Amino acid sequence: MKLNEQNLPQLPAHIARPSYTLESITAGIAHIGIGGFHRAHQAAYTDALMNSGEAHEWGICGIGTRTDESGMRDALASQDYLYTLVELDDRPETEVRVIGSIRDMLLVGQDGSDAVVTRLADSSIRIVSLTITEGGYCMDESTGQFNAMLPHVQHDLKNPRAPISVFGLICAALAKRRGEGTGPFTVMSCDNLPHNGDVTRKATLAFANLVDPELAGWIESNVSFPNAMVDRITPMTSAAHRNNLKQQHGIQDAWPVVCEPFVQWVLEDRFVAGRPAWDKVGVQFTDDVAPYEEMKIKLLNGSHLALTYLGFLRGYRFVHETMADPLFVEYIRRYMDDDVTPQLAPVPGIDLTEYKQTLIDRFSNCAIADQLERVCSDGSSKFSKFSVPTINRLIADNAELDRAALVVAAWAMYLKGVDEHGTPYSIPDPRAEFCQSLVEEDEGLTERLLGREEIFGTQIPHSLAFHDAFERNLLRLRTLGVSGTLDLLLTR
Structure with missing residues (x-):
């Protein structure tokens, strides 16, 4: 059975599914870098909170900056942005769960920079989160400084109204929000790197200073960058994973996610525009991560x-x-x-x-x-x-x-x-x-x-x-x- 909203009621009884209607969810989070880890971690926590009857205003809009993300967007769009999360270990019974917290996805290369910046600048978006890999923060490890000479960064410095890089998009959206008086959003890294919030802040301010020092000052005073520790082993989705899901559970999912049962998220409670009550579904908030x-x-x-x-x-x-x-x-x-x-x-x-x-x-x-x-x-x-x-x-x-x-x-x-x-x-x-x-x-x-x-x-x-x-x-x-x-x- 193809996974989509229409077929949800027909899924086998052992498969957990959203207790909420997809139409009741609006996006409050824009996530740059929709991949397996995000869908097994942040999106899964958010879905769990939605299933408790809360956080319906904290749906997720995915943002893609790479050309190779079109396959995932097309796969998710074809099934109403639903996907299956399968926990795997040596137990005979594993959890199979349909996640509905992602509600849309925009690609810079297909939808255009203007559409992405406009979405990020919408006042409903209160958190912009990131899984862009360790190398995506444009930091030169030999100097500890932002590497402005990278090609995509240079493109954005020359074309500030048509950014393609992560930090170009974030700064363009924050500039638009500042100009319109809609206020800042929180920028939250979910990548595995030391002091990920501090690194994100450093990269954002470095780019902003190159574009507009006044904007950089506004970001420094108004935007928060919480540090986080994130953990869940999530292998790459393979054809075998898709086939097993179809054979064992009767679900035809173009891009499911498999992961281990273990999951952990320790997060500094520093959010300038509010946050979901993730602590109710197992996230540990702390003053020092x-x-x-x-x-x-x-x-x-x-x-x-x-x-x-x-x-x-x-x-x-x-x-x-x-x-x-x-x-x-x-x-x-x-x-x-x-x-x-x-x-x-x-x-x-x-x-x-x-x-x-x-x-x-x-x-x-x-x-x-x-x-x-x-x-x-x-x-x-x-x-x-x-x-x-x-x-x-x-x-x-x-x-x-x-x-x-x-x-x-x-x-x-x-x-x-x-x-x-x-x-x-x-x-x-x-x-x-x-x-x-x-x-x-x-x-x-x-x-x-x-x-x-x-x-x-x-x-x-x-x-x-x-x-x-x-x-x-x-x-x-x-x-x-x-x-x-x-x-x-x-x-x-």
Whole structure:
């Protein structure tokens, strides 16, 4: 049965569906970057609140800035913007739920910049939220500053009335609202990067200052940018997921979402134009998200990077396959216990021992079939957020460096594009060609790779101890392979 509003009453009884009418929902949130994670996280929380009879004025209008988002828009539009969320784990019963909180979607490339800016500037929109990936914030990691030389940013600076970039659109909409006296909206990042609200604020103000310093001053005084910690493993939707949904549950959904049962959202309560009562459906509001954020980014995201490139080199293609290898499990435990945990401040309400075991269990979830390719993607942006802070602290403390250096050495080997069985693969990274050029020649590889401050910051390039650890583990991977390298590292 095709998923759409008309067919909702005919769905099998075990499938949860909106308790509200779609016509009763109006958009109060515009979300830039409608993808699997947003639909498994923020949109799902919002739908749960709507199902309780609240927040009908907090529907979501999706905004797309990339040409490759047209497929998702067309798929969702064809089914009245409904989609199916499927939770997967080893339990025999999993939740299958139709979500209705997204009510529309606009694409800059098809609907035009003016239509998108007009929608963002509408007074009904009170939150503009983002999932634009770690690399979408246009920050130069070597300087910590906004990179105004990026092509889409340059386009917007030359064509301020026809913006195509995220921050060009946001600033154009805020300028319009300021001029019309309709007031500001909250800009809320839901991306996995440290201090995501602060980074969003910095990028927005940097762009605004280049366009109109008076606008920048108004944004600084009136717009809020709450920090958040977001967490739910959401693999890429595959043809198999669509087929399984059709075969097992009788739903024909062009773009369902699969995810793990675990979900967490810790959010600073700083909203200038109101917010949904997400706390009623499990969101934790706090005055300081930093301890939760550091815990999650260093333990979960950092451990993901620690296993993903090694796993891919070993020939695995799914996270759970990697975690079925005892060497990988022991390596990840040692990394979390010995390298990361000593760096973490106490986290209110969290037992770190239990949290780390939860991560092991989540990574081992074979039902979700999380792709290593997804975790591998955009490594040149992820390292600075997820691994470099841990490495910098280890260097400063004169601590053991081999486990952390192995993560970087594995990435260097991964960039060669061939696993240890001789199987070639593509590198899913916008800067893939550049990164591969850094490891093309063995001569001088260490200095070329580790010297890239936009990836590794300023401390790693000047640490002789880390350079030695990197070269030691790179040599081991070349001569002993992944299993031999892990076995040697873990028996020391």
